[in-house]
Amino acid sequence: MSPYVLFVVNPAAGRGRVGQMLERLERLIHQQASGLKVEVAVTQRPGHATELAQQAPPQSRVVAVGGDGTVHEVVRGLVGSDKVLGVVPIGSGNDFARMVGLHRLGLEGAVEAALRAPAQPVDLGLVNQQPYGASLGIGFDAAVARKALEAPTFLRGMPRYLYSLFGVLRELELPHLELYQDDHLVYQGPSLLVALMNAPTYGGGIPIVPQAVPTDGRLSVAVAGRFSRLGVVGILPRLLTGRHVHHPRLRFFQGEAFLVRFDRPVPAHTDGELIPPSSEYRVRVLPKGLAVAGFAG
Template sequence: MALVLLNPHAQGGRAAKQIPVLQAWLKRHAPDCTLAAPGQLADSLALLHSLPKGSRVVAVGGDGTLNRWLPALLARQLTLGLVPMGSGNDSARALGLDGMQWEAALQHALEAPARLVDTGAVSWTDPYGASHKTVFLSSLTTGFDSAIALRALNGPRWLRGLPRYLWATLKELAQLQTWPLSVHADGQPLAIGPALFASSLNTPTFGSGLPAVPHARINDGQLDALLAGPFNRLGVCLMLPRLLVGWHLSHSKVQTRPYRVLDISCPNGVPLATDGEYLGVATTLKVQCQRGSLSVVANAFPGTHDSPAGFEAEAAHLQ
């Protein structure tokens, strides 16, 4: 038995239209499964927390959906299946699920074996001295990327996916700024001084498919820091086309580094977002890789030679 949990607000509310067809499919193919689509986040979280540990949950939604449900998934040690139905779907890309028809994705999520992947955890302090903690599956961004995330969340409803992200990027260029960051990876200084952004990737892409760190893997036991130094508007405009095709890592002001623990400080405060969800402004933050912390039903890991036949072996290795 499994719970199919749909976020009716995914895709700007369009996901709710799939409820009747999902109910009909489950009645024919998986009558023991339950479909739920709570309208409030608190109700979804309460439902997840009520499940026995180790239960399988099929999430119907996108990166924002997973970000909101991830704390409960981890706390209850639930196995996650995914039917991609969001605007970004970067987690789905990392799991080899993006582009699958929903019927195939749902059947795969219900029946295929699970394997362990990493998640990220961040603890941060806001300018008022209050402490916060959260987790993420795909990415954490600070600086320019987070400012874009806020604009994208408040952007036009008729724009979806990458076009929405690019629209937000162009809008943010009009108020371009840098932040004085001090960044240490595993205790070693990585960057000190003005920076455009300092992001952490658990997946190869963010921002609806932008290949931010093409070599990043969701199951390699580490996160990847992506840092950009000070850029002016022209520099950002010249760098963005390189980002679209994954050529930005050769730029002299861009660097990446794998890590287990990342520390960032910014006396003035820097905007923060996880999985495209804006969190607020942080003065200090610590990011940690939670190795093998989430059980997921993946199809394959793009860019590797992984196959479903090896899923159980890796899961045993990580445990």
């Protein structure tokens, strides 16, 4: 049992829902924390969760209260330490929580697990030396996420996604990809997207690589090759239900290290958070890189 538990609460998560729940959350945490030293810290700006996680004392638990973006920031502050990650998933995606089975617990169950459940290790990904927990997406999906930042503010949810999707489709021009696995060239050609996954899902439950396992010491990779605009629209329903895996223009790989090289800078996201576009991404797995409270393995 950890002598100190820090809850890092992102009030903007879940499209502001966490901020609206803040008093209820604090009350629930203190009700369940009997016998433990607990602190609740509310993030004030991007990157603040990473700072708070870094400042937490050794051997403590740091609990991300929010979505995948909050988890991502906390993970960046915990890598290389003896601290344990807890997750109370109240975001719009929650793919990390889905990966470790915490999305099924409900609010009270997730708080209890964060406080007292045993911790087990999971793998992490590293892209250009920066850690990520569940997913790295490069190409089309990241371009859609970037386009969404430019969408009219009155658009929410699916209308915002469709606006962004068709905006990217209008400009679609596939980059040329060279993918190396452990220094061996395994794919060369046009590419719609590359997903290098620790989790089976991203984007709020899309099973992009259903066979991914976060404890096998490997990353699971999906490469979508040459797709036309019509082809992209056609595969989306199959992708949402996991029926895309036998498509002839999709390739799947598993390994410990990958080099993703394009002929021009291509946008990317880690755990749903946009990172600067690059023409080269060096990606590897960090086996058992993080201990997670409540993960049954």
